[in-house]
Amino acid sequence: MIYSIKLALKSLWFEKWIHMLTVVTIGVGLFVLGLIFFSLYNIEGITSRLPERFSVMVFLSEGTGNREINQLKARLSEDPIVERIKYISKDDALVELRTSLKDAAYILEGLDENPLFPSIEIRLKKNSFDRTRVEGLINELKGLRSVNDVVYGEDLLGTIYTIRNGVKTISAGVILLFSMAIIFVCYSTVKILFYRRKEEIEIFKLLGATKAFIRLPFLIEGGTLGFLGGLLGGAGTYILYRFINGLVISDFPMLGVMHLPLGLVAALPAGGAILGIIGSTIALGRLRF
Amino acid sequence: MIYSIKLALKSLWFEKWIHMLTVVTIGVGLFVLGLIFFSLYNIEGITSRLPERFSVMVFLSEGTGNREINQLKARLSEDPIVERIKYISKDDALVELRTSLKDAAYILEGLDENPLFPSIEIRLKKNSFDRTRVEGLINELKGLRSVNDVVYGEDLLGTIYTIRNGVKTISAGVILLFSMAIIFVCYSTVKILFYRRKEEIEIFKLLGATKAFIRLPFLIEGGTLGFLGGLLGGAGTYILYRFINGLVISDFPMLGVMHLPLGLVAALPAGGAILGIIGSTIALGRLRF
Amino acid sequence: MIGFKDVTRIYDNMTALRKVTFGIEKGEFVYITGPSGAGKSTLLKLIYLAEKPDEGTIRIAGWDTDTLRESAIPYLRRNIGVVFQDFKLLANRTVYDNIALALRIRGFGENEIKGRVQDALKLVGLRHKTDNFPVALSGGEQQRITIARAIVGEPTVLLADEPTGNLDVDNAAGIMKIFKEINARGTTILIATHNRELFRNTGLRVLWFDSGNLVADEEG
Amino acid sequence: MIGFKDVTRIYDNMTALRKVTFGIEKGEFVYITGPSGAGKSTLLKLIYLAEKPDEGTIRIAGWDTDTLRESAIPYLRRNIGVVFQDFKLLANRTVYDNIALALRIRGFGENEIKGRVQDALKLVGLRHKTDNFPVALSGGEQQRITIARAIVGEPTVLLADEPTGNLDVDNAAGIMKIFKEINARGTTILIATHNRELFRNTGLRVLWFDSGNLVADEEG
Ligand SMILES: Nc1ncnc2c1ncn2[C@@H]1O[C@H](COP(=O)(O)OP(=O)(O)OP(=O)(O)O)[C@@H](O)[C@H]1O
Ligand SMILES: Nc1ncnc2c1ncn2[C@@H]1O[C@H](COP(=O)(O)OP(=O)(O)OP(=O)(O)O)[C@@H](O)[C@H]1O
């Protein structure tokens, strides 16, 4: 066992040049995978933050009394999918309209009296965002006598779902593709390693080495290569993350700060080691005496 | 020469298993590069199409005569950066406002008379999109007596530039990174090939082979591997393109159809062959007798 | 110790050994000879299990090769020291590591390995080459390293394939002396050689092969 | 044809050849002998330019190795056929391709190559092994393939390093007969061997080496 480790380390060091290239290859592969997970993580983050910003407007009927309004407010506050509600009086509504019309606000100057209705703005909870429940709530509200109309971004709702599903579909494809690519790279790397050692393995066998004795150095070597590749890939991902974040902060503040889960950076070396060992095992195949 | 080609092909066939892995590795690398170029191409396409959709609204002063309006229209039509103009009368404007307010359009019901101004919508040319010239035009228009106000997406204008520059910066980094990665992969592949043949090369030398005779099969082999890898990468890119396009058409019609320049698909095998030959040359290094 | 019964080995269309039958007792010293391509190396390969017979059965140290479990092969091989005709030295290990490998495979500790390897190197007269790589050795030196590796594990059977092909008379005599000493300590020895000088007038047993047939079994 | 003047070759701290001076005329048949590690192979390596002398000068076929341009080396080597002590056969090529390689490097056409390779294989008695890979050959067969490769190009100088180390008496005699025929046609021949039987009573020139020193230059 100790000798196997020594053997593996010696071999790693003895052919350090060729192994450096291997590590870089695996590193690049894992870097790409890291990048993809990073992108997915942030896309998921951004799309899942969207519903939070999405609100339902409940326009109240003219002449709805305070009691009814308070009842409705209480009913909505209790609803599990509602984050918070905001009551907007007729006057508030006009101010808001004026603000949103900006330069074109002068079109409101001809108004004699406030034609707007009081309304309640409902912000939905981020996590319990569930289309059928949202629609259920909306239909319930529409049935109320005190409610004149409910305006909700039906289109937006659909779009968010489409985007999320699209992202998920693409994600699945891309992850599958790149995982396969990385396994291929690891496999081919170890297979090449193995081909180069064919003669050595032959001699080991003839001298009476057990299969475990022959395999162990390869597994250790493959694992180490994968681990180092993962370190490299992780470092690359982290550096790119810092770079992108710098760019985002200075040039695209509206996108918010990207997030790189530290677990991902840590997972790359571990994943690399596992992939390396799997690749080595496959590449070694079934030894025969 | 003929023998060198035969030698290369034989060697390719003789070790077809290991070479298949090499081709896959290079293929994956070139596929990633293809993907990046594809993405950049489409991001460029989308951002350069944005200004086309961007328009400047010129609100005319109340009581501006038809002659003045026609003069202004003529002046604008002549401007090299203007794609086309559209005159919107007071009535048109109200219809448009009503449409854009949708469900909330009832707020306009209290209006006695149309409070809106006639306006001219200017669509800017896509190609001659140049910030300073656009601002020059806007300032000129603001100075006119017949013009009440000019509304243009100053923010949007800035954002487009920022996005474009950001994309370019990221592009440069990503392309550099991946080109290096691919050269590394090619190099390491050929270096491994070379290591495996070290003994063979030694024997060739001792039998009196010239350097060209020794190098040629390697270059042919490296080139062929790169070419096949490129074919694979190109095929992969094309398939993904079809897949994404299918997705886009069915789920994100608003993004428009993505474009895959056929030149890119063709460039991958050619680029692969060149990279393979470069990699082989570097890997062979300086032969000594 | 070693028993061949009607053993035939056919490569593709080439019969390397044909219905060979013989037995070797524990502690015997036997030569195998015959012209190039007679099947000498094939015979040794069958004993160290690098080849399997197409027909017939082989018994080694009580094991029947027909019924031997694959996982037992390494342990059987550890009792057999082999001097390969083509040396089979690892080009990327030093002389020391090449010889030590035979012991490391057997799970020896580094201290014991050190002593044993140095002894074996001394025996073949190459202690000054301990840290060289095989490529830096002359043909005869490589051959002696191979011999050192075969004997360092103190095997119960020693197989030597043309062990003096690259050695001058004096060195060859030295090696034969070592073999005889090991044999005296009880090791069964089989030497495949075309060099009749080695066994002439020794009175030792010689198996003569020609084109895969055992043609004579006599004293040298 | 070949002239050594005060040639010394030192590997690291090991002097393989020390101030060696001799000359060989065109058409001579010379043996180089001495114990294992004497420097025989090193001497041949210096002639086929695989090694460079640390001191002294070597002249080969009118070329001075000091002033020889690197690009001329392949062309000089094409005039020298070498039987390597460790064979140096390509494991992934058939016997045919291994021998043909020597001619392909020289730019021969495939038709001429075919005829010549078959002739050379016939000469060493291995026509039936044309399509085998080296691994499927016995030690002596590999050695004869190496010899066939060395002579197939009809070199002006033939260097053979222990060419009969893996051959039985009859095969060795056959090979020596071939060498003598080639020599009769004008080829200069140098054979490094520890096998004194080869030159005993032949009356041919023998250079004796010991620990890198040329200790005798006499008739065998
Ligand atoms: N793997 C193989 N495939 C096909 N033929 C083989 C193989 N190994 C050996 N042979 C053939 O079997 C015959 C016997 O080979 P073997 O190596 O046993 O001869 P040998 O007696 O050791 O000869 P030498 O003295 O030349 O080493 C030879 O003709 C050889 O070509
Ligand atoms: N590349 C090298 N580096 C270091 N030492 C070397 C190298 N090549 C040869 N030697 C040493 O030089 C000495 C002479 O080697 P050489 O191969 O010439 O011997 P030789 O006469 O051919 O012996 P043999 O009959 O055993 O083949 C040997 O002691 C050998 O160890």
Ligand SMILES: [Mg+2]
């Ligand atoms: Mg043999």
Ligand SMILES: [Mg+2]
């Ligand atoms: Mg030698």
